[in-house]
Amino acid sequence: VVLPDNDQPGKQHAEQVARSLYGVAATVRILLLPGLPPKGDVSDWLAAGHTAEELRTLADHARPWHPASREGMPEEGYIGTAADFAELYAHHTEAPRSFLYITFLTYLGSLFAHRVTLHSELRPSPRLYAVCLGPSADGRKSSALDHTDRFYRDTIANFGDHVHYGLGSAEGLARRLGRDEDTKQVRPLIVHLDELRVLVDKARPEGSIILPMLATLFERHMFDNTTKTHTITVRDGYVSLVAACTAETYAAIWTPAFLDIGFTNRLWLVAGGSERRIALPQPVPDYHRQAIKSDLGDLLARVDRAAGSGHLTLRLDEEAAQVWDAWYQAMPRTIHSRRLDTYGWRLMLLLSLSRGDLEAVSADTVHRVCALLDHQLALRQEFDPVDAENTIARVEEMIRRTLRAKGPLGKRDIRRFTNADRYGTWLFTTALDNVARAGDARFDRATRRYALTPQVSTDA
Numbered sequence: 001v002v003l004p005d006n007d008q009p010g011k012q013h014a015e016q017v018a019r020s021l022y023g024v025a026a027t028v029r030i031l032l033l034p035g036l037p038p039k040g041d042v043s044d045w046l047a048a049g050h051t052a053e054e055l056r057t058l059a060d061h062a063r064p065w066h067p068a069s070r071e072g073m074p075e076e077g078y079i080g081t082a083a084d085f086a087e088l089y090a091h092h093t094e095a096p097r098s099f100l101y102i103t104f105l106t107y108l109g110s111l112f113a114h115r116v117t118l119h120s121e122l123r124p125s126p127r128l129y130a131v132c133l134g135p136s137a138d139g140r141k142s143s144a145l146d147h148t149d150r151f152y153r154d155t156i157a158n159f160g161d162h163v164h165y166g167l168g169s170a171e172g173l174a175r176r177l178g179r180d181e182d183t184k185q186v187r188p189l190i191v192h193l194d195e196l197r198v199l200v201d202k203a204r205p206e207g208s209i210i211l212p213m214l215a216t217l218f219e220r221h222m223f224d225n226t227t228k229t230h231t232i233t234v235r236d237g238y239v240s241l242v243a244a245c246t247a248e249t250y251a252a253i254w255t256p257a258f259l260d261i262g263f264t265n266r267l268w269l270v271a272g273g274s275e276r277r278i279a280l281p282q283p284v285p286d287y288h289r290q291a292i293k294s295d296l297g298d299l300l301a302r303v304d305r306a307a308g309s310g311h312l313t314l315r316l317d318e319e320a321a322q323v324w325d326a327w328y329q330a331m332p333r334t335i336h337s338r339r340l341d342t343y344g345w346r347l348m349l350l351l352s353l354s355r356g357d358l359e360a361v362s363a364d365t366v367h368r369v370c371a372l373l374d375h376q377l378a379l380r381q382e383f384d385p386v387d388a389e390n391t392i393a394r395v396e397e398m399i400r401r402t403l404r405a406k407g408p409l410g411k412r413d414i415r416r417f418t419n420a421d422r423y424g425t426w427l428f429t430t431a432l433d434n435v436a437r438a439g440d441a442r443f444d445r446a447t448r449r450y451a452l453t454p455q456v457s458t459d460a
Contacts, residue, residue: 080354
């Protein structure tokens with residue numbers, strides 16, 4: 001068990017130690033002690049009154065550490081009805097199992113978006129914005145979306161009414177959201193895109209609000225936009241998204257507007273490619289398909305009974321809460337880790353639903369979710385469309401050099417002298433905030449200027 005100090009260097013060192021022990025020790029665990037003060041270590045924790053028995057208990061519940069992998073999705077991430085569906089269709093078609101699995105979970109989450117949540121003041125909804133990334137030569141990226149879509153439409157009456165194929169204007173999307181005018185029932189919606197580029201192209205024209213609308217609806221289910229001529233109002237707007245894209249296109253399509261608003265860290269990436277070649281896939285055996293349909297129907301009925309006219313609220317059991325807290329405390333605070341915790345909450349719900357657990361989120365489920373989150377972090381680092389971490393580091397150094405050469409400057413002048421417009425507002429603001437948080441520069445509220453601290457200013 002590796003016990004990191006509670007600061008970024010300590011966590012990075014713990015990762016290095018764990019990596020060196022992996023494959024040598026029978027099990028490697030990283031345990032960030034709860035309640036540890038900033039820069040504190042295990043001696044501080046024990047001095048605060050904690051006991052060796054508490055330490056042993058926490059160590060026993062710490063999740064086994066595995067190096068983050070960019071290859072495939074971790075096997076422990078597959079569970080329940082969604083895994084059965086993915087296994088069945090991957091066996092009979094060329095669609096990647098990982099694409100089928102996450103697409104199935106996205107559709108499942110849309111079904112229960114307004115009915116199932118966690119016991120938390122945040123009240124998360126199990127909705128995903130999932131993007132299937134494959135090589136350009138692989139023509140099976142969107143087939144997983146199609147297989148899943150047809151399965152749900154065949155299983156649930158009128159399910160197609162809850163799917164929006166393609167993307168038009170924000171006004172058109174708003175009309176599909178909210179409550180049905182006749183039944184007053186909430187209408188969750190899945191935006192289904194065979195090509196992710198469609199979203200970027202629709203958001204590109206000046207005046208389009210499709211991007212801020214989708215960004216807002218990822219976190220919430222309300223959106224307003226009022227101009228001189230018209231008003232868009234969304235209430236009870238539960239949106240999910242599935243899209244396909246090549247890895248090459250994903251790296252090149254994003255405009256500064258998407259990066260400034262943080263849209264890419266609202267996406268759940270799935271990497272994969274066809275592993276089998278089938279000249280003419282035969283129909284999936286009906287008796288296998290019917291078994292999964294029956295499981296999905298049973299789950300719908302159970303949720304209906306448990307939720308009644310309200311919500312089904314799942315709690316983390318005590319062990320699950322400890323596992324989640326340990327992962328959360330150890331999560332690296334980087335550009336690529338943003339909103340991973342949000343996806344963690346949503347995946348706890350989805351994996352619990354997939355395995356039919358409607359009373360509590362178990363520790364086993366949280367372990368599986370954490371494995372998926374570690375993998376997602378690795379994917380974000382690999383497919384980062386702008387190499388954000390390295391770019392931000394370069395901009396940080398440009399800011400230091402500019403302040404060293406020019407002296408105290410306001411934010412606008414720093415941006416002008418560093419020519420930061422070529423990187424976009426988000427990257428520049430993040431870099432400037434990092435320089436200030438690191439103590440390399442201080443902001444004078446009276447003069448509204450930044451200046452290097454004396455030690456940094458004199459560094460060669």
